[in-house]
Amino acid sequence: GENVEQHPSTLSVQEGDSAVIKCTYSDSASNYFPWYKQELGKRPQLIIDIRSNVGEKKDQRIAVTLNKTAKHFSLHITETQPEDSAVYFCAASNQGGSYIPTFGRGTSLIVHP
Amino acid sequence: EAQVTQNPRYLITVTGKKLTVTCSQNMNHEYMSWYRQDPGLGLRQIYYSMNVEVTDKGDVPEGYKVSRKEKRNFPLILESPSPNQTSLYFCASSLSPDYNEQFFGPGTRLTVL
Numbered sequence: 001g002e003n004v005e006q007h008p009s010t011l012s013v014q015e016g017d018s019a020v021i022k023c024t025y026s027d028s029a030s031n032y033f034p035w036y037k038q039e040l041g042k043r044p045q046l047i048i049d050i051r052s053n054v055g056e057k058k059d060q061r062i063a064v065t066l067n068k069t070a071k072h073f074s075l076h077i078t079e080t081q082p083e084d085s086a087v088y089f090c091a092a093s094n095q096g097g098s099y100i101p102t103f104g105r106g107t108s109l110i111v112h113p
Numbered sequence: 114e115a116q117v118t119q120n121p122r123y124l125i126t127v128t129g130k131k132l133t134v135t136c137s138q139n140m141n142h143e144y145m146s147w148y149r150q151d152p153g154l155g156l157r158q159i160y161y162s163m164n165v166e167v168t169d170k171g172d173v174p175e176g177y178k179v180s181r182k183e184k185r186n187f188p189l190i191l192e193s194p195s196p197n198q199t200s201l202y203f204c205a206s207s208l209s210p211d212y213n214e215q216f217f218g219p220g221t222r223l224t225v226l
Contacts, residue, residue: 034214043218043219044156044217089155099163100161100171100172
């Protein structure tokens with residue numbers, strides 16, 4: 001089955017800095033890679049996603065890059081703000097195949113004012 | 114308001130006492146799923162359903178049952194709960210299996226003594 005590794009497990013940055021979270025996956029059939037943000041005590045919410053037919057996607061201060069050859073994808077947050085503090089999860093799934101998403105273990109991002 | 118609801122939000126029970134956690138969505142979504150979230154392990158899918166009367170196992174189905182008799186409801190049943198099922202449970206739904214965003218419920222924190 002699919003295995004998703006996520007690093008780092010915790011990330012502490014100063015407000016205004018950039019943050020990068022990396023994930024690797026094992027199943028070359030995976031073709032959909034979402035990122036979820038979970039604030040303390042809240043439910044996970046989708047913030048950005050990418051399909052395997054594109055290499056990069058951007059939405060304001062967040063971007064995701066995908067390297068299919070190396071089987072890794074990354075979340076980039078620029079100009080971080082205290083409200084970006086949360087746990088971020090990456091996931092990989094085979095849309096059109098098993099549909100079962102495999103999540104990474106999460107990265108706790110702390111943005112210091 | 115479009116939403117996924119779960120009940121109860123908090124539950125403390127004892128080993129072996131059957132319980133049901135309800136999940137309901139009002140968005141006419143085809144795809145529904147259940148996850149458990151444990152510290153350091155991220156989100157793991159328990160069961161999913163592509164549509165009414167169609168359910169399938171996720172990554173960690175042991176000890177759980179589900180049913181999908183109506184499109185809007187997807188209850189999670191623990192026939193004989195054990196302490197290792199103490200966890201935070203999330204129900205989620207999406208328009209279809211191929212549709213990107215999963216909408217999560219607020220979560221149910223279950224403690225089995």
